[in-house]
Amino acid sequence: MPKFSVCIPAYKSRFLKECIESVLAQSFADFELIILNDSSPEPVAQIAAEFSDSRIRYYENEHNVGAVRLTDNWNKCLALAGGEYLVMMGDDDRMEPDFLREFSALIAAYPELDVYHCRSLIIDDEGQPRQLTPACPEYERVCDSIWHRLSQWRSQYISDFVYRTEALRQQGGFYSLPLAWGSDDITAYIATNGKGIAHTNKPVFNYRSNSLSISSSGNDLEKMRANLGYAEWLRAFLASHTPDASEQVVYHNLCEQQALFMQQRKRYTMALSMRHGLVSKLWLWIRHRGEFGLRLSDIAIAAVKSRGLRRRLSD
Numbered sequence: 001m002p003k004f005s006v007c008i009p010a011y012k013s014r015f016l017k018e019c020i021e022s023v024l025a026q027s028f029a030d031f032e033l034i035i036l037n038d039s040s041p042e043p044v045a046q047i048a049a050e051f052s053d054s055r056i057r058y059y060e061n062e063h064n065v066g067a068v069r070l071t072d073n074w075n076k077c078l079a080l081a082g083g084e085y086l087v088m089m090g091d092d093d094r095m096e097p098d099f100l101r102e103f104s105a106l107i108a109a110y111p112e113l114d115v116y117h118c119r120s121l122i123i124d125d126e127g128q129p130r131q132l133t134p135a136c137p138e139y140e141r142v143c144d145s146i147w148h149r150l151s152q153w154r155s156q157y158i159s160d161f162v163y164r165t166e167a168l169r170q171q172g173g174f175y176s177l178p179l180a181w182g183s184d185d186i187t188a189y190i191a192t193n194g195k196g197i198a199h200t201n202k203p204v205f206n207y208r209s210n211s212l213s214i215s216s217s218g219n220d221l222e223k224m225r226a227n228l229g230y231a232e233w234l235r236a237f238l239a240s241h242t243p244d245a246s247e248q249v250v251y252h253n254l255c256e257q258q259a260l261f262m263q264q265r266k267r268y269t270m271a272l273s274m275r276h277g278l279v280s281k282l283w284l285w286i287r288h289r290g291e292f293g294l295r296l297s298d299i300a301i302a303a304v305k306s307r308g309l310r311r312r313l314s315d
Contacts, residue, residue, distance in 0.1 A: 002055075004031040004100055005083030005165065008091055009073035011064075013042035015092035015208060017050070018127075022094035022206075024053055028101040032057060034080055038073055039064040068222055070180040074158070075173040078165070086165045088158050088174075092208045094127075099204040103162045110139065110198040114167035115191035119203040120160045130209065133160075136199035142192040143247040146234075147254055149185055150261040152268070158184040160205045163191060175233070179219065181226035181269075186233050193241070220273040220284065224292050227269055231262040266294060270302035278303065 006023050010016055023033050033053070037044045037060040048058050059080065065072045074088055085107065089095075099118070106116050120133045133155040137144075148154045161184065168174075168191065175186040188197065238258060243251035254261075274281040285292075285299045 002030050002032045002083045003028075003104065004085050004087060004162075005034060005077075005081035006031055006087045006089060006095075006100075007034045007036065007074075007077035007081060008089045009036045009038055009070070009077055010044045010048075010091040011038045011040045011042070011067075012091050013040070013044050013047055015094075016044060016047050019089060019091055019094055020048070020051060020056075022096075023089070024051065024055075025097050026095065026100045027097050028104055031055060031100060032081075032083055034059070034077055036073060036077055036080070037061065038066075068178050068219065069176075071174045071176040071183050074180070074183075078168060078173050081165050083165060086163045086168060088161075090157070090159055090208070093157075093159050094123075094206045094208070096121075096204040096206065098202075102200055102202050102204045106198050106200050107162075113195050113198055114164040115188055115197050116162045117156065117188070117197055117199045118160045118205055119199070119201045120155075120157060120205045120207050121203040122155075122209050123206045124209060127206075127208075132203055133207075135201045138200075139196055139198050140192075141196045141244055141247045142189055142194075143241075143243055143250040143254060145192050145197060146189055147250045150254075150265070152264065156184065156188075157205075157207050159207070161188055163187075167191065177226040177229045178222040179226060181223045182230040183226075186230065189237070193237075220269070220281070221288065223269050223273075224266065224288070227262065227265050228292065230265065231258075234258055234262070263298065266292065267298055267302045267305065270294075270299060271305035274303055274306035278306065 008019060033056045035048050035056065035058045039061045077088065078086060102118065103116055117136065119135060122130045122133065124130055134153060136154065149156070171190050175183050175190065177183045235258065238255050241251065270285050282299065282303060285294060289299065
């Protein structure tokens, strides 16, 4: 059994070769690389065939799963994985050469946990660094993790987490939400619950922020439907969770502020959508405000926030 299963559900081909090369260049060699071609019209198969490394296992979906049901691809990779620990890579992202070695050391320091996380470097289309995600404590419990994330003090991506494979299977795999919008959050929360999560502040993962990524494109209404599913999960979790003594204060804050946190998440989703076509997106959210419980003030605040997001991305 390899120590790690690195999985790439692949649809886009533009950065796929660079992604694969970054995995194969790892200084820690005990891993398998699973490439799952989501019936892509792009040359995913041809790019994968360029590599002859025996650690590569290549699969193809008979039919395209698509972005809306992205977690289906993640869970298929989970079913195929033979490693003790699992990493889910985006097809346009890349690892630093010591990614797996750094996580191996983190696992050795906290061997009882089921989930681990690293700080990330955000890069652009040319691979140039743009910013770092915030630093995290070395260890934390689930309520702290949720609180920091919902307070918008933390950025994280599916690929900067490493899971114990069997534990992830036992919890039902990756939590399904449309477009996987928030699926990485909730999957990590579930894995963190009970044991906690360990972080390394060494930025060994590179997240590529570009116009082709699901986080910056996709169906706006599906993202908002995912927000409703996120809120439903949070209500159920808080209602059943018995907090550790060290997280009592944060737990009660989450219980009291969960509606506000979800309102802020909806505003952020709208602001992202309004970066392009402000007027048309304003009308989109006005038309659907009843379906998603949006107030006109929420839409107006999101419109203002969208200007800041546009400026940030153009810097």
